[in-house]
Amino acid sequence: MLEVRDLTIRYGKHVALQDASLSVSKGTMVAILGANGAGKSSLLGAIGGRVRPSGGEILYGAQNLLELKPHELVEKGIALVPEGRGIFPGLTVSENLSLGANPVHARAKSDAGREQVFTLFPKLAERRTQIAGTMSGGEQQMVAIGRALMSAPEMLLLDEPSLGLAPIVVQEVFSALRRIRQTGLTILIVEQNARATLDLADHAYLLEAGRISGSGPAETLRNDPAVVRAFLGGAVTAQT
Amino acid sequence: MKVLLIAAGLAVLACAPFAVSDYGLGLLIGAVTYVTLASGWALFSGPTRYVSLATVAFYGIGAYTVAVLNEALPYPLVLISAAAVGAAIALVVGLSTLRLAGIYFVIFTFGLAELVRQLITWFEVNVTGTLGRYIFLDLTARDIYWQMLALGAATIGLTAWINRSRLGLALRVVGDDEVVAAHSGINLARTKLIAFVLSATILTLAGAIASPRFVYVEPAIAFNPTISFLTVIMALLGGANRLWGPALGAVPLFLVFEWLSANFPDTYPIFLGLLFIAVVFALPDGILAGLEKLRRRGGEVRA
Numbered sequence: 001m002l003e004v005r006d007l008t009i010r011y012g013k014h015v016a017l018q019d020a021s022l023s024v025s026k027g028t029m030v031a032i033l034g035a036n037g038a039g040k041s042s043l044l045g046a047i048g049g050r051v052r053p054s055g056g057e058i059l060y061g062a063q064n065l066l067e068l069k070p071h072e073l074v075e076k077g078i079a080l081v082p083e084g085r086g087i088f089p090g091l092t093v094s095e096n097l098s099l100g101a102n103p104v105h106a107r108a109k110s111d112a113g114r115e116q117v118f119t120l121f122p123k124l125a126e127r128r129t130q131i132a133g134t135m136s137g138g139e140q141q142m143v144a145i146g147r148a149l150m151s152a153p154e155m156l157l158l159d160e161p162s163l164g165l166a167p168i169v170v171q172e173v174f175s176a177l178r179r180i181r182q183t184g185l186t187i188l189i190v191e192q193n194a195r196a197t198l199d200l201a202d203h204a205y206l207l208e209a210g211r212i213s214g215s216g217p218a219e220t221l222r223n224d225p226a227v228v229r230a231f232l233g234g235a236v237t238a239q240t
Numbered sequence: 241m242k243v244l245l246i247a248a249g250l251a252v253l254a255c256a257p258f259a260v261s262d263y264g265l266g267l268l269i270g271a272v273t274y275v276t277l278a279s280g281w282a283l284f285s286g287p288t289r290y291v292s293l294a295t296v297a298f299y300g301i302g303a304y305t306v307a308v309l310n311e312a313l314p315y316p317l318v319l320i321s322a323a324a325v326g327a328a329i330a331l332v333v334g335l336s337t338l339r340l341a342g343i344y345f346v347i348f349t350f351g352l353a354e355l356v357r358q359l360i361t362w363f364e365v366n367v368t369g370t371l372g373r374y375i376f377l378d379l380t381a382r383d384i385y386w387q388m389l390a391l392g393a394a395t396i397g398l399t400a401w402i403n404r405s406r407l408g409l410a411l412r413v414v415g416d417d418e419v420v421a422a423h424s425g426i427n428l429a430r431t432k433l434i435a436f437v438l439s440a441t442i443l444t445l446a447g448a449i450a451s452p453r454f455v456y457v458e459p460a461i462a463f464n465p466t467i468s469f470l471t472v473i474m475a476l477l478g479g480a481n482r483l484w485g486p487a488l489g490a491v492p493l494f495l496v497f498e499w500l501s502a503n504f505p506d507t508y509p510i511f512l513g514l515l516f517i518a519v520v521f522a523l524p525d526g527i528l529a530g531l532e533k534l535r536r537r538g539g540e541v542r543a
Binding site: 048071079087095106 | 428
């Protein structure tokens with residue numbers, strides 16, 4: 001469904017990403033794991049149309065994504081939740097969600113989408129009239145994901161959804177992601193929280209210093225001693 | 241009810257020229273002009289938070305178009321031409337600059353006003369050989385007042401309509417976070433351009449309508465940068481994000497400056513600077529937002 005080939009991204013002389021290739025097939029959840037500065041956000045930025053790569057290509061079906069602007073991507077069914085809080089803080093929860101349903105193909109499904117979002121995040125249903133900026137970090141992240149889902153996407157891109165959240169809230173976000181996954185949506189997630197992500201994903205790529213240093217089924221990576229040492233920060237036995 | 245109230249207010253304002261002296265009418269024209277400028281400015285700069293100092297560029301272009309065409313075309317056509325020229329320039333400027341963010345946009349718009357002024361000066365000196373034009377139109381002060389009042393009312397009406405439309409929501413969202421807005425499927429360039437051109441057209445028309453009062457126009461008068469600064473302060477003081485905010489800021493500030501410039505003609509720019517600083521520090525979101533905050537705080541104390 002999504003195919004990234006030999007993607008290279010440079011900021012001046014600094015190479016943020018070197019010859020990265022990956023593929024995401026329909027209905028799966030793929031994770032990109034890496035530390036700060038490994039090039040994760042550059043990679044997602046390029047897929048999302050915000051960063052111009054200096055080499056390589058990104059294909060979505062037959063469509064070359066590098067030819068599209070960010071707002072056109074949404075029309076193609078790709079929704080991105082940017083790093084941090086991807087919301088409009090001055091608007092209410094309900095308005096945030098309405099804005100998500102901006103693409104033409106999503107407007108007709110807007111009511112169904114809203115139902116789905118409220119089923120996934122019952123808390124948002126209670127707080128639909130609250131100004132989003134006054135909510136907690138975790139709730140804002142749910143609004144951001146809800147907004148992305150309102151565009152009726154085929155594929156969801158998540159840029160570090162757990163960033164800066166308290167551990168208990170991270171759990172909440174991930175359990176929501178688990179429910180979204182069950183709907184069959186294709187998901188590409190970029191994360192630092194390797195443990196929680198590997199529990200959820202089908203497949204993962206490891207990104208180190210701008211290069212893809214490894215990849216494999218999430219289950220294998222979870223038990224790979226090298227991965228455990230580098231990304232999970234502990235012994236394999238910690239996994240139960 | 242609200243509509244009736246507004247219609248009644250507008251009717252009172254429309255009848256006001258019959259009740260006041262010539263000087264009073266002059267004040268009314270000035271106040272309504274600044275209400276129009278501040279509201280027109282806020283149409284684009286309020287929701288998007290792109291602070292533009294190009295107000296006088298468009299205002300001056302409006303005045304100059306009238307100065308050039310007033311003997312060649314009937315007056316309504318002159319106004320339409322002015323609007324078209326303003327919109328065309330805004331389109332070109334918008335396409336090339338709306339990618340600029342924050343302070344770069346502010347500096348560019350300030351530069352634009354100077355650039356237009358210098359270009360016209362150069363053209364007049366080198367090509368037409370005159371600096372300064374006369375506007376002889378058969379318009380009374382009352383005519384000008386009514387035209388400006390109509391433009392001001394249309395501006396506020398248009399803003400109210402946009403606020404309720406998809407475009408209004410898109411504009412506010414662009415001001416909040418451009419990245420998220422783009423990923424929500426909003427065409428950033430188109431959204432900003434539409435609002436910028438609408439706003440610039442209003443500012444140009446305001447200049448065109450006000451110009452017969454000048455009688456004599458030269459670049460230094462038509463492109464006085466103080467007009468840009470005053471417009472920004474007025475809109476910010478009242479609240480650039482509120483429908484009535486710019487109008488609320490424009491009326492008292494215009495009267496204060498009228499009084500200051502009459503009584504302290506040499507030192508009044510100092511007050512302008514001080515006021516600018518005071519508004520930004522004390523009321524960054526404007527009087528209306530400040531009042532709301534006070535009311536909320538009061539409510540909490542009672543609860």
